[in-house]
Amino acid sequence: MNFTWEVPTRIHFGTHICEGALAAERNCLKGCKALLVYTGHTLRENDTLAKLQGLLQENGCTEVLTYGGHGANPEISEAEAAGKQILKHGVNLIVALGGGSAIDLAKGAAVAAASNISLRDHLVKGIPAPSAILPLIALPTTAGTGSELSKGAILSDRELKIKGGIRGKSLAPKIAIVDASFTWSMPEKLTMETGFDALAHAIESYLSRKANLHSEQLSLQAIRLIGENLPKLKRDLSDREAREKMSYASMLMGMNLYNVGNCLPHRMQYPIGAATGTSHAMGLAALYPVWIKEEYRACPDKVMNVFRYLLNRTPHSAQEAEELMANFLMELGLCVSLEELGVKEGEIAAMVEKISGDISVDPAGGEDGICSKLYIAAM
Known part of the structure; x- marks a missing residue:
């Protein structure tokens, strides 16, 4: 019956809890310049993205930049582009809003910004994520992937036609806000x-x-x-x-x-x-x-x-x-x-x-x- 159990992510769970959860995490947000990573266009069109930007700033973020991915299979090229944005603008907090693709893209961006090798090398050679990467807050809008608590980022390389995982304990989000109301609009x-x-x-x-x-x-x-x-x-x-x-x-x-x-x-x-x-x-x-x-x-x-x-x-x-x-x-x-x-x-x-x-x-x-x-x- 012996086993070891680890859940390094702090979890806020419920319905309509996002606003309260962010307020409770104000100390983690204060003074941060954040990159808000999302995928698709729905979150922008239904104002969820803008509302979250506002809440992050209300609770202490000095600036909230955005980066939008394109689909259900995030590419290493997208993650590397987001990583460049992190370095260019001095971002020190990553926030992921969306399904597993958005959260995995955000994790990939964190690795890209911290690693001295390419994401392709991480993916193909199985090299773990760096132990020190930017903190990540994950807000899932789907109920299924579990990426808000996992220690993996599933990414694709279109050129090599491969899909796989970059893994490491550092990839587990620091905070997960699992608000079921985000899933209400899922088709x-x-x-x-x-x-x-x-x-x-x-x-x-x-x-x-x-x-x-x-x-x-x-x-x-x-x-x-x-x-x-x-x-x-x-x-x-x-x-x-x-x-x-x-x-x-x-x-x-x-x-x-x-x-x-x-x-x-x-x-x-x-x-x-x-x-x-x-x-x-x-x-x-x-x-x-x-x-x-x-x-x-x-x-x-x-x-x-x-x-x-x-x-x-x-x-x-x-x-x-x-x-x-x-x-x-x-x-x-x-x-x-x-x-x-x-x-x-x-x-x-x-x-x-x-x-x-x-x-x-x-x-x-x-x-x-x-x-x-x-x-x-x-x-």
Whole structure:
């Protein structure tokens, strides 16, 4: 039962808490010149960005510059451009507003500003983030990625067609303000995709060989919350109680990301995203039915428990586990194949070569050729 648990981020959680949380953190904001990193145009158009700029200045920031990213797969070139802005203007605080892409972009910018090597070297060679980088405040506007608590930044290199993580304890935000009201305006597709990402974190951190008694309890709590509330949001996007519970489940899994990490589907999605430009969650969704089938063969008791908490159902075979997962994804509108995402069978060997990290933490990861097998089965 021995384990070590670390959550270095100070967390403010609730609904309509942003203003109070920033006021409570006034000592961390006073006298700072901040770079506010975001992605997309919605936050600017609905005045959320301007309101946050105002709140930061009201609570002591001397200046708030902005940097906008472009999409769901932040590029190292974007992070390096933001890093140059940090150095040029003497920024000493980074604030990230948005989903995982915005928070990961902000983390990448912090590394770019502090490192004496390129982000490509960090990404390709697995060099950790510098131990001393600018402090980061994360305000997630989606419920799913857990990046507001994790110690990784997922970035893409369009030229090399790779996607991967820069990691290091220094990348964990200093402060996370998880305000569920930010998620109220999420459209259905984004709600389902980010919600499934949170579920994937819960399932993978539960099945991982690195799991411990505490992380398993958090995983099961998150699986149950998501199983109850994500379908509610599919039926009614205005269900604010369900929104708050999804934000809570996502936050819990941010803790598991920091302490336990993920399994094969996340590592295998990165080459999919790099090759196709499709979203993280859709790549996961394509892999999940065939992956859970292999997990059932490797650790049936734990997989059965996953489905008890998720669907109040108990699969009694690997095939049944695959079918239950596929049906769940279909109900959320997320059931796709790799072929539908744009993957060609001739690309599979190259995608396997680009998978990084220790796959042995996955119960099925020890099987020879497992990644090729899963990619082919998911086509």
